Amino acid sequence: MKADPTHQRTLLDVAELDSRAAQLRHQRAHLPELAEIAALETERTELTDQVRDARIVVDDLTVEQSRADREVEQVRTRRERDRNRMDTGQITNPKDLERMQHELVSLERRITTLEDAELEVMEKLEEAQQVLDGLGIRAEDIDARLAELVTARDEKRTGIDASLDEVAAARGPATEGMPEDLMALYERLREQKGIGAALLRARQCGGCNMTLDASELARIRSADADEVIRCEECQRILVRTDESGL
Secondary structure, three states: OEOOHHHHHHHHHHHHHHHHHHHHHHHHHOOHHHHHHHHHHHHHHHHHHHHHHHHHHHHHHHHHHHHHHHHHHHHHHHHHHHHHHHHOOOOOOHHHHHHHHHHHHHHHHHHHHHHHHHHHHHHHHHHHHHHHHHHHHHHHHHHHHHHHHHHHHHHHHHHHHHHHHHHHHHHHHHHOOOOHHHHHHHHHHHHHHOOOEEEEEOOEEOOOOOEOOHHHHHHHHHOOOOEOEEOOOOOOEEEEOHHHOO
16 A cells, blocks of 8 residues: 555554543543442442331331330220229229239239330330431432542543543544545554554554564665555554654
């Protein structure tokens, strides 16, 4: 392939712009905030499930405590009613009095049992509520941190996008008037290797950093100025300048 040496040198400017754009895109895709955002979003999803389960436990224990409270209150009411009947002389039959006294003893034991069960439920409910509250605090912390990270990510993306726009704006004029066949080759190589053209400097390929041997240098030295040279190792377009050491 033949191409004017000026156009070949222009490829270096295009390659530099493309390399800059690739660096910017890589930077945009690997912002330090992204990994932390992903980790926190995963934790937040897991935390949502934990909060749901913890709330179910709290709700169930709340219902259980309400039931225990009602049972204790019912037995206490019955005890007070029986005591009142005895204290006001409503029961005069000795056998009925004896039976009532035994019943009061049974009611006291029942109240003690129910109060112990009630206390146990209250303790479980308190522990469950603490777990739920702790999960809620952690969720709030994650949400706040995520908001900070998203803001930082978006600000950096905006800056990178602006730089990409500048590179794109500069690339248009740089490629204007370039031979179609030369640009087609360059674009194909860029797609394959990331860099389509490189400077031959001090006998070294700027693409793969291989130092060319004497025979290859002799071949390049003898080639016409408009001959498009390819690196023997990486196949990129090698652009010759005064820095090539030929």
